[in-house]
Amino acid sequence: MVIRFLCLMACFVAYGQQFDNKIRKETEAIQSRVVETRRELARHPEVSNREVWTGKFVAERLRELGLEDIRSGVARTGVVALLKGEKPGPVVAWRADMDGLPIQDIVEKPYKSQNAGVKHACGHDAHMAIALGVAEVLSKMKADLPGTVKFIFQPAEEGAPEGEAGGAALMIKEGALENPKPQAIFGLHIWAQAPSGKIHYSVGSALASADAFKVSIKGKGVHAAIPHLGVDPIVIASQCVTSLQTIRSRRTDPFEPVVLTFGSIHGGNRDNIIPDEVTMLGTVRTLNEQTREEVRTMMRQMLTGCTSASGAQFELKWGPTEYPVTSNDPDLTRANLAGLQRVMGTDNVVLSRPTMGAEDFSFYQKVIPGFFWFLGTANPARGITGAHHTPQFDVDEDVLALGVRSAAAQLTDYLSRGR
Numbered sequence: 001m002v003i004r005f006l007c008l009m010a011c012f013v014a015y016g017q018q019f020d021n022k023i024r025k026e027t028e029a030i031q032s033r034v035v036e037t038r039r040e041l042a043r044h045p046e047v048s049n050r051e052v053w054t055g056k057f058v059a060e061r062l063r064e065l066g067l068e069d070i071r072s073g074v075a076r077t078g079v080v081a082l083l084k085g086e087k088p089g090p091v092v093a094w095r096a097d098m099d100g101l102p103i104q105d106i107v108e109k110p111y112k113s114q115n116a117g118v119k120h121a122c123g124h125d126a127h128m129a130i131a132l133g134v135a136e137v138l139s140k141m142k143a144d145l146p147g148t149v150k151f152i153f154q155p156a157e158e159g160a161p162e163g164e165a166g167g168a169a170l171m172i173k174e175g176a177l178e179n180p181k182p183q184a185i186f187g188l189h190i191w192a193q194a195p196s197g198k199i200h201y202s203v204g205s206a207l208a209s210a211d212a213f214k215v216s217i218k219g220k221g222v223h224a225a226i227p228h229l230g231v232d233p234i235v236i237a238s239q240c241v242t243s244l245q246t247i248r249s250r251r252t253d254p255f256e257p258v259v260l261t262f263g264s265i266h267g268g269n270r271d272n273i274i275p276d277e278v279t280m281l282g283t284v285r286t287l288n289e290q291t292r293e294e295v296r297t298m299m300r301q302m303l304t305g306c307t308s309a310s311g312a313q314f315e316l317k318w319g320p321t322e323y324p325v326t327s328n329d330p331d332l333t334r335a336n337l338a339g340l341q342r343v344m345g346t347d348n349v350v351l352s353r354p355t356m357g358a359e360d361f362s363f364y365q366k367v368i369p370g371f372f373w374f375l376g377t378a379n380p381a382r383g384i385t386g387a388h389h390t391p392q393f394d395v396d397e398d399v400l401a402l403g404v405r406s407a408a409a410q411l412t413d414y415l416s417r418g419r
Helices: 002-043 052-064 124-139 167-173 233-244 246-251 289-308 330-335 337-344 361-365 398-418
Strands: 068-074 078-084 087-097 146-154 184-195 199-201 204-207 210-218 258-266 277-286 313-323 326-328 349-351 370-378
Touching: 002 052, 002 124, 002 398, 052 068, 052 078, 052 124, 052 146, 078 124, 087 124, 087 361, 087 398, 124 146, 124 184, 124 398, 146 167, 146 398, 167 361, 184 361, 184 398, 199 337, 204 370, 210 233, 210 289, 233 246, 233 258, 233 277, 233 289, 246 258, 246 289, 258 289, 277 289, 289 313, 326 330, 326 361, 326 370, 330 337, 330 370, 337 349, 337 398, 361 370, 370 398
Parallel strands: 087 146, 087 184, 184 370, 199 349
Antiparallel strands: 068 078, 078 146, 199 370, 204 326, 210 277, 210 313, 258 277
């Protein structure tokens, strides 16, 4: 039994290495094209659910590459397409997100955004360029490809505008994971916090859940000189903010990460009038779905206490962002590290702690096993140090070819095992 297993593993390694050589050769041939693709996308960013130009660009490129069953307009502007190998095998998916952010681009490069007030400040332009590069590389290997790769280009990862559905949840609802249904899904994210050319990954929880909330504290307005005749929602709101922080410090396991952040507090319009209402916006992030639900319950309990004690009322609304924990399937993750290590070198593939950032890739992982990892892009020697979601964000374009090779190796490894 052991000998048979070792023989199978040896065959698999040899088969993977056969693909590696072809992937390297084809990636080198299109490297400049991948860079220019990223630059073209960077010049034309569009915000969530408004990726009309982007969706057309992606669909046209996929048609040029000969992909099949191309569906446009999924979840408004998303695109889904199939690359069918000529040998039998499983179906696997690769996901790339499409939306930019409402941020002014100040990076003076040839690919500076031409759309005022919008920028690819999170690397989604690089994600699309890498995915299109993978599609091009694998399209030239169809004769040897054992199975099918489903490419999913998804809008609104950063969150749909208020009052609109969007993102991964809507892609799934509109059939992105059906006809055919993949057995697994992969994706990557450019990572400004890691050195260029390093891959970081986690087993199990990789990114936090993210739940946006709105709290309205309703009191009774009155002249500032006679506060005893009113109910001051500003004072009560400040007490609630302080009390809610004890959820992390006193009510949850110290070894279980929780981040509760208030990002906005608004109330009143004059210095001598106590207002009727204060509105607060924030987010809760956890790395455990049970903790996530417990924190939501605790928040309602504590808001009830701190408002009723002062004669006020509150309203708590969740959304529009409600992302689950991004959790990498342990078996899938460990089985697919080999491709990354062959491309990058073992020392450049780093097991890392989870991050408290969030990703709606997590919705796909609720349906099928998934593995999501990070590709470092920080390069101080080139001045590429800007953080995600800032006007200074940029991408070290040398990592794009590495992303293509790593992703292609993962996909071919998965298909080869299925074969």
